[in-house]
Amino acid sequence: MRTVQRTADAGVLRDVLALGAAMVAVGASFGAVAVAAGIPVWATLTMSAVLYAGGAQFMAVGLVAAGSPLAAVLAGLLLNARHLPFGLALGNSLGPRLGHRLLGSHLLTDEATAFTLAQPDGVARRRAFWLAGTLLFVAWNAGTLVGVLAGGAVGDPAALGLDAAFPAGLIALLLPSLRDRDTRHAALGGAALAVVATPLLPAGLPVLLALAGPALIALRRRRTPTGGAGPTTVPAAGESATC
């Protein structure tokens, strides 16, 4: 059992490091962009440490530079509202103690959630959360520091293709859980709905629309009496993800 656990940990560590390397590069570009936009160095570093939300940070820098601080706050909060359902889904993966939950909550990101849910429930999931959460936090803040120091010398993350690396990583982590029919339908429907809605709605809302899929499943299930036809259990996301 020990060896199995250690092998699993090594696998998660290797995967987190792959995404962490990309995160250092994107963090560096954030640092460079923020300083170039006239955000002071201390504020740029503080943002990465206390806000720790890549998309919202880029958006806030753009809107503050454009002279709309109120829009920066509202848009950033709308963009980050998705973290509430992520926290609900992770459940007790942060640990039993309140201190762990309060500290771990700050490390909750899209990528950390994906890494965590790709592990089987229990100890493996908790270790994956802390491993991914801690390493990605360090990677993002180290990257920001590099960007601030290097300034304009930091390359464009798009030229390196890093903008394609993150969605690809999320999909790879998600793929095993899509073997479950309900999860697959909800994920594909939600993705399609979000893409179609993106040109029409402010950033953040289209992604939240994806919750319509699970909501429909819930409604359908509540109407069918228990013990009736149809699936009554949903395997946890990534239950079969062992590799």
Place this chain on the structure above:
Amino acid sequence: MLIAVILTLAAGTYGFRVAGVLLRDRLDLPEWARLLLPVAAAALLAALAATAAITEAGRFAGWARPVGVLVGLLLAWRRAPFLLVVVGAAVTAAVLRLLGVP
């Protein structure tokens, strides 16, 4: 002004994060709701990946990025190692841009 923006945004974001984690702990959720939470998270992550793959600031992101993500998806589907998925997607997008594809 700037510090107010950063702190408000940080406090609100932490609020969302911690509310989900603590609510899950306090609420005695019915079985069907507990089973649906991972499905909801998967739907959110899929929507996030899809919009990040295809759109940029509310518009089509150009071909290089979605094609790169597609290569990553194919690699993941063929059970390639995670590192290969991430690097494959990035290299594809980078090479396409080098060739002049937006």
